[in-house]
Amino acid sequence: MKLTVDGASCMGHGRCYQVAPDLLTFDDEGYVTIRDETIDVSADLLEAAEDAAGTCPEQAIALIAD
Amino acid sequence: MTETTSAEPVGRELGGCPVMHRDFSGSQAAGCHWQLAEELREASPLYFNTFAQGYWVFTRYDAVRDMYKNPEIFSSESITPWQPDPIYRFVPTQIDPPDHIQYRRILNPWFSPRAIDDAEARMRGLCRRLVEEVAPTGGCDFVGEFALRFPTEAFLSVIGIDPADADLFVPWVEDFFSGFGGDPAGLERMTEALAGIREYWVAALAARRGEPEPRPGDLASHLLHSTYDDRPLTDAEMLDMLTVLVLAGLDTTRAELGYMFEHLATHPEHRQMLIDQPELIPSAVEEVLRFYTIVFGDGRKVTRDIEFHGASLKKGDMVYGLVSGANRDPRAYERAGEFVIDRKRNHHMGFANGPHRCLGAHLARREMALAVQEWLRVIPDFHVAGDVDLVERGGGSMMTLMRLPLAWEVTP
Numbered sequence: 001m002k003l004t005v006d007g008a009s010c011m012g013h014g015r016c017y018q019v020a021p022d023l024l025t026f027d028d029e030g031y032v033t034i035r036d037e038t039i040d041v042s043a044d045l046l047e048a049a050e051d052a053a054g055t056c057p058e059q060a061i062a063l064i065a066d
Numbered sequence: 067m068t069e070t071t072s073a074e075p076v077g078r079e080l081g082g083c084p085v086m087h088r089d090f091s092g093s094q095a096a097g098c099h100w101q102l103a104e105e106l107r108e109a110s111p112l113y114f115n116t117f118a119q120g121y122w123v124f125t126r127y128d129a130v131r132d133m134y135k136n137p138e139i140f141s142s143e144s145i146t147p148w149q150p151d152p153i154y155r156f157v158p159t160q161i162d163p164p165d166h167i168q169y170r171r172i173l174n175p176w177f178s179p180r181a182i183d184d185a186e187a188r189m190r191g192l193c194r195r196l197v198e199e200v201a202p203t204g205g206c207d208f209v210g211e212f213a214l215r216f217p218t219e220a221f222l223s224v225i226g227i228d229p230a231d232a233d234l235f236v237p238w239v240e241d242f243f244s245g246f247g248g249d250p251a252g253l254e255r256m257t258e259a260l261a262g263i264r265e266y267w268v269a270a271l272a273a274r275r276g277e278p279e280p281r282p283g284d285l286a287s288h289l290l291h292s293t294y295d296d297r298p299l300t301d302a303e304m305l306d307m308l309t310v311l312v313l314a315g316l317d318t319t320r321a322e323l324g325y326m327f328e329h330l331a332t333h334p335e336h337r338q339m340l341i342d343q344p345e346l347i348p349s350a351v352e353e354v355l356r357f358y359t360i361v362f363g364d365g366r367k368v369t370r371d372i373e374f375h376g377a378s379l380k381k382g383d384m385v386y387g388l389v390s391g392a393n394r395d396p397r398a399y400e401r402a403g404e405f406v407i408d409r410k411r412n413h414h415m416g417f418a419n420g421p422h423r424c425l426g427a428h429l430a431r432r433e434m435a436l437a438v439q440e441w442l443r444v445i446p447d448f449h450v451a452g453d454v455d456l457v458e459r460g461g462g463s464m465m466t467l468m469r470l471p472l473a474w475e476v477t478p
Contacts, residue, residue, distance in 0.1 A: 011423040014179055015413070018348060029174035030428060054411030057419050058135070 002064040003049050007035035009060035019055050020048035038064070080114050081378055086123075087116045090362060091247040091462035096328070099362050099461045103391030104403070112376050118148035121384035122377050123363070127398035127415075129375040130387035133366055134419035137163050139374070140366035140385065142422060146246065147365035147384035148462070154260055156310035157303055163421055169307065172292045172299075173425055176225065176285055182428045189220040189433065192229065193440045201444045205451050205473035209324050212441075213470070217319035217433050224429060225311070226284035227270075238262050239316045247462025260309065267308040271301065285311075311425075318360060319430045321466035323437055325358035326351075328470055329405065330438075331450045336407050341442050350407045351434045355416030356393045357405045362461030363388045364418060389415055390461070448474040 003023070005016075012031040017024040023045050027033050041049040041063075053061040076085060090099075106113065107125035115123050124130055133140050142160045144150045152160075158169035175181060193216050200206040214236055219229035238259040245256025267286065274287040281287035289304045299307075330337045340347055368383040379385065393414050396402040417424035424430070450456075451473035459466045 011420060012174070013417065013423055014428055015352075017179075019410075026179050028178060028180060029171070030178035030180075051410055055413055057413045057415055057417075057423075059413075 001041040001046055001049060001066060002038050003034075003041050003053070004038040004062050004064060005032055005035050006060045006062070009058045010035050010056075011058050011060075013057050015055040015057065016052035016061060020045070020052040023048050024052060076114060076116055076120060078380075079378065081376065083112045083114055083377065084110050085114050085116060089117050089462075091249045091460040093457050093460050093468070096456035096458045096467060099458065099465050100358075100390055100394065102461075103362065103388050104394055106388065107391035107395060115147075115386070119150065119384070121147035121365070121386055122379065123386045123388060124375060124377075125388045125391045127392040127395040130364075130389055130392040130415065131419055132375065133385060133387045134364075134415065134422070137166075137421055139369055139372055141369050143367045144384065145365045146462070147363075147386040150367060150382075150384050153257065154309070155306050156313075157306035159310050159314075159422065166421055168294055169303075170421075170425070172289070172294075173307065173311075176288075177425050177427075177429050179428050181224070182432045185220075185224050186432065186436070188223055190436055190440065192216060192219045192223065193433075193436050197440045197444050202476060204476040205471065208327050208470040208472045209320065209467055210469065212437075213320045213323040213327070214316075216437060217323065217430075218316045220433050221311075221315040221319075221426075221429065226281065226287070231266075234266065235263070235312055235316055239313060242313055243317055243459070243463040247460050249460070249462070263309050263312055264305055267305050268301075270308075271304060314424075315426050315429070317466070318424075318426070318464055319433050321360040321464050322354060322358065322430065322434060324467035324470050325360070326354045326434060326438070327441070327472065328450065328456065328467060329354065329358070331448055331470075331472055333405075334447070336405075337442065337446065339407060340438060341446055344439065346408055347435050347438050348431070349409055349412070350438070351431050352412045352414065352416075353405055353407060353409050354434065355431070356399075356409075356412055356414035359390045359393045359414070359416045360464040360466060361389045361416070361418070362465055363390065389418070390465075445474050448472050 010031055014030055016032055017026050024032050049063055053063050111126045113123040115121055141162050144152055146152060158166050161169060196212055196216055200211055218232040218236060222229045222231060241255040241259035244252030270286045274290055280291040286308060289299055292299055340350060363386040365384055365386050368379045368381055368385060370381050372379050394402050417427040451471040454471055457468050459468060
């Protein structure tokens with residue numbers, strides 16, 4: 001599983017790194033650091049990734065099956 | 067709230083959508099605004115309200131979200147649909163993209179999670195002192211003695227202003243919101259309050275002007291050294307920014323704290339869960355923001371003719387997204403009408419959506435979490451005192467409990 005963040009949609013709500021702190025973190029302005037990037041999600045963080053995607057009020061996070 | 071359902075023509079084609087005539091500015095019994103929002107949402111996704119010059123009302127999650135996410139169609143030039151040309155100008159609240167982000171970049175670091183982490187120990191100290199002051203008394207008006215004071219002092223400390231100046235700001239903010247909601251009787255107080263806040267910041271900027279370096283942790287000083295497109299900010303820009311921060315930072319968290327503690331006072335099982343499992347506090351805070359959304363609705367001005375969720379909008383029309391109804395929309399949430407303390411995937415719009423996402427969101431949720439932690443540590447068991455009918459301010463501004471008398475046993 002991979003996770004990607006649409007940088008134009010991310011508004012810095014901060015919900016994703018709150019519910020998935022082992023996967024995501026924030027920059028100096030409060031945006032998630034991996035905007036417009038794609039990261040691998042290890043098996044133990046699958047649920048956290050799904051929580052992050054489902055929590056984003058902007059629907060900026062997409063999960064991509066391997 | 068007055069209502070007349072009317073079949074009278076409103077001078078334009080509405081495509082058969084229901085027409086209402088409602089003033090949302092009046093105070094109501096606590097909880098009535100959410101009840102109304104739910105009734106409106108389930109009866110129709112769209113209304114035309116003939117109040118003031120007339121405006122569209124969108125009641126469901128999808129339409130409100132799409133309003134927020136399309137600022138090129140829905141301008142923030144006015145955010146109060148009954149007042150398309152307001153007497154104030156909030157920066158960056160009423161600035162549209164692409165200029166908006168330039169102002170946000172100046173302010174974002176001051177309210178980022180990192181900044182709030184840095185301020186947490188100081189805020190916890192302010193909170194603890196207030197809780198320990200009221201604890202031995204066995205009761206208080208939670209709104210007046212805690213919910214107004216804690217966020218005000220915490221916010222002022224975050225922007226580098228002496229928390230003692232809370233005594234000046236609190237009445238100004240009260241007076242401002244008496245007019246913001248659309249009540250004509252409040253307009254004069256609103257105007258005077260704006261003048262008072264402005265004078266305060268004019269003096270604060272004057273005291274800091276000409277200093278070679280920005281004062282550490284002092285937002286007004288930082289603005290004097292900030293640039294927009296490589297030019298210094300104008301005095302008007304700095305005053306508009308500082309003014310809206312005060313109005314937004316002092317009134318809103320007070321309102322959410324009031325509803326959160328009313329909920330905890332009336333739901334001992336939830337109180338106990340947060341004592342036993344403090345790791346649930348963040349999700350409880352988010353559920354308060356969803357279930358007790360204080361923004362009844364949010365306004366925007368239409369920039370061009372367009373078909374949108376069943377409405378034929380014309381340039382210059384005002385629209386009102388009923389956020390309070392959207393956040394309880396069963397089309398968007400499971401168990402939408404229930405307070406689910408450990409709710410997951412809670413994508414609520416309590417802090418708005420799109421580019422105008424609340425600047426102070428990280429600060430507000432931290433203040434709410436600190437308030438729960440510190441209060442429950444000292445006062446784990448409390449209830450609403452006496453047989454009172456709680457009243458909330460009208461939905462034209464943000465809803466807020468005017469008073470919340472709480473009582474608890476004092477152990478010697």
